Amino acid sequence: MGTGSEVVHGYPHIETVRSAITALYRRLSYDTVSTFATSVLPAEVAFADMDDLHLGVQRVARAMVQHLHLPEARMIVSFRDMRHAANVELAAGPEYFIELNSRFRTHRQDIGAALAHEVMHIYLHRLDLSFPGTRDNEILTDTATTYLGAGWLLLDAYREDSVTSQKLGYLTPEEFGYVLAKRALAFGEDPSPWFTSPQAYTAYTKGLALARRDGEQPPLTACGWAGRRRYAKDRRSVQDHRGSAAAPAPEGGGYAFEGQAPLRVTFPCPTCHQRIRVPVRGRVRARCGLCRTVLDCDT
Numbered sequence: 001m002g003t004g005s006e007v008v009h010g011y012p013h014i015e016t017v018r019s020a021i022t023a024l025y026r027r028l029s030y031d032t033v034s035t036f037a038t039s040v041l042p043a044e045v046a047f048a049d050m051d052d053l054h055l056g057v058q059r060v061a062r063a064m065v066q067h068l069h070l071p072e073a074r075m076i077v078s079f080r081d082m083r084h085a086a087n088v089e090l091a092a093g094p095e096y097f098i099e100l101n102s103r104f105r106t107h108r109q110d111i112g113a114a115l116a117h118e119v120m121h122i123y124l125h126r127l128d129l130s131f132p133g134t135r136d137n138e139i140l141t142d143t144a145t146t147y148l149g150a151g152w153l154l155l156d157a158y159r160e161d162s163v164t165s166q167k168l169g170y171l172t173p174e175e176f177g178y179v180l181a182k183r184a185l186a187f188g189e190d191p192s193p194w195f196t197s198p199q200a201y202t203a204y205t206k207g208l209a210l211a212r213r214d215g216e217q218p219p220l221t222a223c224g225w226a227g228r229r230r231y232a233k234d235r236r237s238v239q240d241h242r243g244s245a246a247a248p249a250p251e252g253g254g255y256a257f258e259g260q261a262p263l264r265v266t267f268p269c270p271t272c273h274q275r276i277r278v279p280v281r282g283r284v285r286a287r288c289g290l291c292r293t294v295l296d297c298d299t
Helices: 014-028 030-034 053-067 108-127 134-147 152-156 173-187 198-214 221-240
Strands: 074-080 086-089 095-101 165-167 256-258 264-268 275-279 283-287 294-298
Touching (some): 014 030, 014 134, 053 108, 074 108, 095 108, 108 134, 134 173, 152 173, 152 198, 173 198, 221 294
Parallel strands (some): 074 095
Antiparallel strands (some): 086 095
């Protein structure tokens, strides 16, 4: 939890974020991911100042448990002074112990965000899904929380002005916006009316622009004139050097050519980022076997 410190912006963790989305689809399957098409709603985590602190915390924790389809587990939540926003004890259950930073006693509007991240740790622990290293594992947790419908709370907890700043989670605001936009494009859900932080909305729009660009890369037909021109040049170069050990590789773009007869192109699915392989033969329609997205390509 950063409070008062400089907030990092941009996309320094974007490749790990994309790998996390792929891992979610691989571990859960398309059908299971689709059961999270509806996000946690603001009313489910609303926390008024006059509400009893501990009863309110239990209510919000229960909402997170239910949203993630976890077995009815008792969340024992306490508060203490610490550097991080929260901490969870990953035991076998059925009781889980979560500690929240004492700051949340008076900043109750962000309790849902902190609990969303910690309950996701429990969910991923039960799935036996993790990334090596603390940093990458926390990025996986933030990405899963956001993609499965509770992470808009983490982005909404981001606030920044000329004097103070606050951000929860390990992703940058724009990375949270990116994952949230990937979810919005996949499920047709617009989270923007739920934001109370204007900075969160700005980060979401930036992430949305990048998420849309994922679907505008060659060989997808939506890539535009410049993308088609670059792709045609790379394809021609590979075809001219076919059979040569010195065949040049494309310069960026995410796609790569392989094989000789027939020549194939591989590229990341714009939804789940699994590599897709299709023959180089003009207009083709491909379907991602992982997330079932149907893609129009001009190879």
